[in-house]
Amino acid sequence: MAAPKAFNATRGDKVFDIANIVLMSLVLIVTLYPFLNVLAISLNESGDTVRGGITIFPRVFTFENYQQIFQYEGLVRGLWVSIARTVIGTLFGLISASMLAYTLSRPDFQARKFTSTFLVVTMYVSGGLIPVYILFRDLDLLGTFWVYVLPTVVNAFNVIVIRSFMDGLPYALQESAKLDGANDFTIFWKIILPLCKPVLATIALFLAVGQWNSWFDTYLYNGRHPEWTTLQFELMKVLQSTQQGGSGQMVNANDMASKMQNISPESIKMAITIVVTVPILIVYPFLQKYFVSGMTLGAVKS
Amino acid sequence: MRTLTPGGTSKNPDTPAADSNAGKRFKKQGFWRTALQQRYLYLMSLPFVIWAFVFSYLPLWGWTMAFQDFKPGRGFFEQEWVGFEHFVQLFQDDRFYLALRNTLAMSVLGLLVGFVIPIIFAMLLNELRGMIFKRFVQTVSYLPHFVSWVVVAGLVTKMLSTQGGAINDLLLGLHLINEPIQFMAKGEWFWYIVTASDVWKEMGWNTIIYLAAITGIDPELYEASRVDGASRYRQMWHITLPGIRTTISVLFIMQIGHLLQIGFEKQFLLGNNLVQEYSQVLELYALQYGLQMGRFSYGTAISIFNSVVSVILLFTVNGIFKRISKESIM
Structure with a gap:
């Protein structure tokens, strides 16, 4: 609903x-300021940053911090691993x-009830940290x-x-294709899937953001395998290493900061934060229409 | 995503007609013939069902570890069974109660604050008249949801820093304090910092469903109330809020079910040695005293405790809710 038109707006309404x-x-400022502040610091000359007082504009503008961090191979490799896992x-x-959604949207599919229940259970029951860890170890997935x-x-x-989206598509489309002799996979691939672009965009966004942002799996399964560390994990290491005390587990000194004596850890942190954030920043506003309807589809059905 | 999984409540909104038709066809043709006809459907679902079995169901088998003295490298039948010994040990450990306290404290705070604020925010957004401004606020408010906890923890630490952190600068500038506060080193502040960070991150995102629910309210109700001279504030209170009541209660129950599953990313990333007494949550406890010390059985017992309590909570709340409102989400 659009906001009500202002007819006979009282003074109380105007104050409101x-x-x-x-x-x-105020909400806008509180949300945006931290990002702008970090951006400004990342673009500010490192020696000058130490003096403090940077708000949302860099004082001594430079790309030096970015040039520096991209010379560190751990970060570049992390970037590639992150991109690969996201794609x-x-x-x-x-x-x-x-x-799966297509097979569940077909009312005539024999195994529909079973598959549906089987999947819903996975949303509520999880084995927990250690059983999953042991399973991955047994499957030789650790360090890969x-x-x-x-x-x-x-x-x-x-x-x-x-599936909720597919349920909204007219079933007649499929039936006519079936009469033309198309098999179920062809119907799915040629007829249903092209119509699902909006919802697929939503899910792609959720999946991509989840992959891009995840760091704990790197920490848990690949922490000792530097060839597969991700960008988020590298950022986490930098952030934790210079924070007071670290998080208990992260005692290993960060080699990135020590390799770059001429810029401060502060500048490194801020520059990496921006590198990690920018891809998301570029993508999500364009998909807003889609993810809003996607969330609503997933939730309002009950 | 974690907080928003109510899709699961809507299993199979079957169209009865289609189902009974399908049933008839089964009987006419026989099971195997239909199966053969639907081979492509099976090919499209079976591999993923097996996949889900491996990655979601097989770990449940690992729960047996909690009742063994699990030694990696031994086969299942070579393990020594110890019954509830690990649970007894767990319930005797002070650190467990500390972790339980912290988990409950942060989840209840999150439930109270993190649940109410998005509702208010959605209702206020709905009252904004400038459409461009409204759009802009919405888009910006979704941003933190898409950013990882690593980044958010970095931003929070930066904002609360004693060296040029915005909050300390602001407080100093207003002469409310004389020297910077070491926010991240104060254990008793930790719960509130986590809650505030969570609100900052998810406030905008959690409005989506409420805004959708508000869209469903009959515009005539607003018009009628305006004719009666109701102020904007009264419209919010008497029309908008009752209009989204069902949505609110459904989401509330979902939240209760996740009371103990608040995640541990924020606590892991924002915490440090100085505040450990307040930042240690159940899952971190399982990680540190189970996995990282190689005590697999003990760690599994913690996870089981966590899951069992969650399920009990979900059913209890759903039961109470059913009594009160004759509605159920499960």
């Missing part, structure tokens, strides 16, 4: 409106969720790239969202 706008502007993980996740993408392939929530 102004207070509301002020409040919302592959999203692709796998989309294929599985859309196929595949530990990032294989466990997340099937996601019940995504299946439900796509």
Whole structure:
């Protein structure tokens, strides 16, 4: 519903409106300021930053910090691993969720009830940290790239969202194709999938963001395998190493900071934070329409 | 995503007609013939069902570890069974109660604050008249949701820092304090810092469903109330809020079910040695005193405790809710 038109707006209503706008502007500032502050520091000359007082504009502008961090091979490799897991993980996740959703949207499918229940249970029951760890060890997934993408392939929530969307498509489309002799896979691939672009965009966004942002799996499964560490994990190491005391577990001194004597850890942290954040910043506003309807599809059905 | 999984409540909104038709066809043709006809459907679902079995169901088998003295490298039948010994040990450990206290404290705080604020925020957003401004606020408010906890923890630490952190600068500038506060080193502040960070991150995102629910309210109700001279504030209180009541209660129950599953990322990333007494939550406890010390059985016992309590909570709350409102989400 659009906000009510201002007919016979009373003085109380006007006060309300102004207070509301002020409040919302405050929300904007509180949300945006930390990002702008970090951006400004990342673009500020490192020696000057130490003097303090940077708000949202750099004082001595430079790209030096970025040039420095990209000379550190751990970061560049982490970037590639992160990109790879995002692309592959999203692709796998989309294929599985859309196929499962299609079979569940077919009222005549024999195994529908079973599959549906089987998947919903996975949303509520989880084995927990250690049983999963032991399983991955037994499957020889520890210390490999595949530990990032294989466990997340099937996601019940995504299946439900796509399936809700498919339920809204006219069934007649499929029946006419069937009469023309198309098999179920062709119907899915040629007819249903192209119509599902909006919901697929939503799910792709969720999957990609999940992959890009995840760091704990790196910490737990690949922490001792530097060839597969991700960007988020590298950032986590830098942030934790210079924070007071660290988090208890992260005692290993950070080699990135020690390799770059001429810029301060502060500048390194801020520059990496921006590198990690920018891809998301670029993508999500364009998909807003899609993810809003996707979330609503997943939730309002009850 | 964690907080928003109510899709699971809507299993199979079957169309009865289609189902009974399918049933008839089964009987006419026989199971195997239909199965053969639907081979492509099976090919599209079976591999992923097996996949889900491996990655979601097989770990449940690992729960047996909690009742063994699990030694890696031994086969299942060579393990020594110890019954509830690990649970007894768990319930005798002071650190367990500390972790339980912290988990409950942060989840209850999160439930109270983190649940109410998005509702208020959604209602205020709905009252904004400038559409461009409203859009802009919405888009910006979604941003922190998409950013990882690593980044958010970095931002929070930066903002609360004693060296040029915005909060300390602001407080100093207003002469409310004389010297910077070491926020991240104060254990008793930790719960509130975590809650505030969580609100900052998810406030905008959690409005989506409420805003959708508000869209469903009949516009005539607003018009009628305006004719009666109701102020904007009264409209919010008497029309918007009752209009989204069902949505609120469903989401509330979902939240209760996750009371103990608050995650541990924020606590892990924002915590440090100085505040450990307040930052240690159950899952971190399982990580540190189970996995990292090689006590697999003990750690599994913690996870089981966590899951069992969650399920009990979910059913209890759902039961109470059913009594009160004759509605159920499960």
